[in-house]
Amino acid sequence: METLDPRTIMLMTTLMCGAMTIVMFSVYRSFRREVDGLGHWAAGLLLLVCASLLFGTHGMLPDVVSLLGANASLLLGIGLSMLGTEKFYGQKPSLRFYALACCLGTAGLAWWLLVRVDFSVRVAIFSLTVFLFYARQAQLVWSHGERHFSSLFFGGLMLLQAVVVVTRGVSALLQGGVSLVDMLAAGTRASLYLAAANFMALLLTVAFMTVATRRLQTILERRSTHDPLTQVLNRRGFGDAYAREKAKLRRYRRPLTLLSIDLDYFKLINDRHGHAVGDQVLSHVAFVISGALRESDCVARFGGEEFVVLMPDMAPHHALSAAERIRTLLCAPNGQGLPPCTVSIGVACQASEHEELEQLLSRADTALYQAKEKGRDRIEFDIVGLTGACAPSASMVS
Structure with a gap:
């Protein structure tokens, strides 16, 4: 052969x-x-x-x-x-x-x-x-x-x-x-x-x-689903997470709460300390928010200094407690030499299984704007259209 x-x-x-x-x-x-x-x-x-x-x-x-x-x-x-x-x-x-x-x-x-x-x-x-x-x-x-x-x-x-x-x-x-x-x-x-x-x-x-x-x-x-600076979800990743949780909402009828978080006077941090320090502050904020949440919660950066948190199976009063924990942690000294920062937080609960993400975000943003108008460094809850178990008591709101 x-x-x-x-x-x-x-x-x-x-x-x-x-x-x-x-x-x-x-x-x-x-x-x-x-x-x-x-x-x-x-x-x-x-x-x-x-x-x-x-x-x-x-x-x-x-x-x-x-x-x-x-x-x-x-x-x-x-x-x-x-x-x-x-x-x-x-x-x-x-x-x-x-x-x-x-x-x-x-x-x-x-x-x-x-x-x-x-x-x-x-x-x-x-x-x-x-x-x-x-x-x-x-x-x-x-x-x-x-x-x-x-x-x-x-x-x-x-x-x-x-x-x-x-x-x-x-x-x-x-x-x-x-x-x-x-x-x-x-x-x-x-x-x-x-x-x-x-x-x-x-x-x-x-x-x-x-x-x-x-x-x-x-x-x-x-x-494609995460923010390169903070390593939390971006809009696309958050949208996918919301779609999964909304499907569970239809099946199990569990509450779904959203936090809209915005850094107060972030532009001043960039102007005084430079954008490099500003990026470090954003990474620190994302780290603190993530550390204050459960594994089942999702945090995303929506651009600039705005963060959004999705909290499945979370009653409004528990969501307010989590928001207060985030606000308090960010007020505390960071130990990294970064300039101090505060946040304003708007909280909204999914009104029904038919409500879309944009509507929920809009109501959370409305609550966030109210927190800004009332002096910043505080939490406001959107109660439009919410009654009964979904509505928190006034004493829960900062």
Whole structure:
């Protein structure tokens, strides 16, 4: 049966790795702030291309250049992918381990290539080194990866690759047959092994791109629903949250209350202290409001210094207590050197299941304007159209 020449397989691998390198670098340049580790993977792929080119010069250039250079490039490239995976999962890169493994691995390969020539030992040294890199990445996915198909696919491939390379290393030591483990040798078995090894290298890159794309999708989805400065919901995200809670309102007939919160004299803070400090104040306010709420409550920034809070299954008198807690916390010293600030709050309760968000917001804003007109730093409740259990007593209103 005719088999592919190893050099042909190397050429095909070089072309495919080169294409993937371009793709990875393009993604890195576009999303390096959003997804860590892309640069390391891109550089690792580039080193794999260099290794493939060097392997292709075997027999034309000295072994110290073709074989030792190619294997050293492979070690460096696979190690860089490990560092990239560590960064991707928010772990400190193992730079010392990477440097030590690459130096010792390359030194061992050089010794058994140039001083005491033994192909089997070289295979074992190389296999053990890259096994450590692959096993580390599999462990990272197991410990820090989300339970999603993309992570399971990536981690499974890493584990499979780790098993394959360590099996190859053990086979080289135990059997000592060059033909069984020499990927550059002619023959069907060697060609199949070489093709599978190169295919796995490309498949691992695709798998990492899959988990990176999943991460990027999550980030972009969050950006579409969250305010980038304060990290609370934006109008779109708040609208989605309101739609979900309104559906529950129709089903369970539970009260739904909304707070409209506006910082008092925020323009003076920007004028006196600058917009950078103003942004810090807004972030602090969002943090305080979020900390004063239940997990089921939703807080959003509607632009400028205006915040809105949705409180499902919250009776009006409890909502007023929560609003007073927010007002009091924001009046207290913040301990961060930020200028003090107060807020005015308007409170409105969903009148019926037929009322839309814009109507509820309008009534809460009306109550907010009343708080502003009455001196600011206070809470007002909108009681238009509310009777019975939905209407608070006058003593509850600040």
